[in-house]
Amino acid sequence: MRKAIAVAHKEFRQIARDRRTLMILLFVPAFFLMLYGYALNWDIRHVRLAVEDQDHTPESRSIVSAFVNSGYFDLVASVDDTRIAALMNTNEVRAVLVVPSGFGRRLRTGARAPMQVLVNGDNANTATTVVGYALTILQSESAHYQRGPWAPLLSVQPRVWYNAELRSTLFLVPGLIAYIAMITAVVSTALSIVREKERGTMEQVRMAPLGAPAFVVGKTIPYFLISLASAIGIILVAMVLFGVPMRGSWWLLLLALSLFLVGALGLGLLISSVSDNQQVAFQLAMLASFLPTLMLSGFIFPISSMPAFLRAVTYAVPARYFLIALRAIVLKGAGAQAFWQDLVALAIFAVAVLVLASVRLRKEWA
């Protein structure tokens, strides 16, 4: 252990000398959370809408105003048939309402009045939401004109827990926290061993009376402290600026965060120990941390929608467990009994990568 601390001490002094790197590691993460937490959301508002009204009756106008008054749509153009394609191609509008002539007359006489909603589907996610908005508006408008007894026998009462207004910020910010913490941790260690290899200082370390595990632990300690500080920074920013609640226990949060960070740092060290030069390490780091955390952690893309083999892969992504724990602690106020499996998984991952990195180094030194 004393040897590990000696390595940590040396590493600290090296970090302190490279001010730019230290500043990036400490402060950029919090800044990033501010930027992205502010910039990103899934809440779709201001859908640009064009209307082709061939009817020009009070009924057709009331449909259009129902769309505008819903707050989801902005009317940007009144068009005729020929311009629709051009507007959709350039993404100037996302949706077009086509009200055929005779629409108002049919409604007044109690006949079914057809009309068309064209939706730009290039972004399937946005399009699904837009279709949902449009159908809801039309359903409630339609109810004004319907005749006859139509009492639905069965109705639904939807209730949303943990995030009653369905604010996407509350969902995205924990994901961003995991992403930023992961990147900061991996980036800080991924080059640390391979750099010594490339510069030849590894030979000196090898000569020193120092075991591989002590070396690996010593390399981890300073970066752990730095990344813990910056991770706590981003969590505070999340709470102060974005109204992310804290419904659970701080100690549990600290535990989950520490396990996650040690795992991430260990992953960086493992990458560093298998790479021959920094270029390789960089590419590996992107492959092993950047992309999986973004794509396979359930941060953006729901894991349950993935095919089975890919769901199996996600079990090797630590951010997956951290996200479950983080959301459970912060949003749901759950206790450890709800997610202890995820904490155990994080711990296993951390130990596994650290051991692998030491084994790999020992083999290289032997």
Add this chain to the structure above:
Amino acid sequence: MRRVGFLVWKELIELRQDPRLFGIVILAPILQLFMLGYAATTDVRNVPVVVADADRSAASRDLIARFEASPNFTVIGIVTGANEIDPYLERGRAWMALSIPAGYGEELGAGRPETVQVVADGSDANSTNIGLGYATSLIAAYAQQLVAARGSGGGGGGIDARVRVWFNSRLESRDFMIPGVLALLLLMITTNLSAMGIVREKELGTLEQLNVTPLQRWELVLGKLLPYALVGMIDVFLVLGVALLWFQIPLRGSVWLLLALNLVFLLSTLGLGLFVSTISSTQQQAMMTTIFFFLTPMIYLSGFVFPIENMPRVIQWVTYLIPLRYFLVIVRSIFLKGVGLETLWPQALALMAWGAAILMLAIARSTKRIA
């Protein structure tokens, strides 16, 4: 020009001597496209549902069977009491709970209206929203069938809304995401390569040796860029092949236009890497600068997953500075809409201008730095 040729040759030899790097650069994009192609879907399917069935009647089982039969839901457990759903939602094992009250079957049988409750976990707001929509429409359709079965047919009139989705009629998010992943992979691989390219020589001290050769600055830059552009184009072909042959993404536009604009995009990513290389003194700095200040903003602010039109106005202006934004519009439009330069010229022009600007900046910087 011959001198540039020599430098290109030297770079290619170096690349070949580093089989691991070569393997990563060639294999990684294919592997990633496979994974991401499957992962990058915002379609919500198999929403895990837990059912609290306090009724346990034939009618309640009929409703549960509807959920089980739907591809949108997976029923992961059936409990009796409404309080038993808490652990499922807390742990995130179920995203949604359907709660059927006691007496449900009896009420329905007597023709009295009945309400079931759907509780959703809002911590994933996006998927929850979509899942709630699925549940509501499933139950509404079921309710209509119940009414019809009782023979009290519905009234006439009302609006008959016909929704048509253009460009992607099945609403497959894959058709939208994979062209985006293609752009993203190119950006990552090539920027990384070139960002480390010059700073590595700086760090190892071999840049001094290049400096004493009669190479001009622009020749040095060109010689560094060409081999990486070559690697980038190989990646383009591989990734395109997987997208078209494996995922069968429809390519409605011109493949030549796509390749040509890919080249323009490569120019800007390589230029960006070189620029990073000139402002960094160690590879670690180069790596951090690339990841933090270029790649991350590009991923989040380019419209890759988060629609730009949802962002605050100020951020929307910032996105005009991001080359990936233009390239994404280009790739997606060529793939999904089949449009050509007559629609895409503003994006193509912006991309070219960006590439030229960053290259000039990199060359200017490198002259100052090295000389």
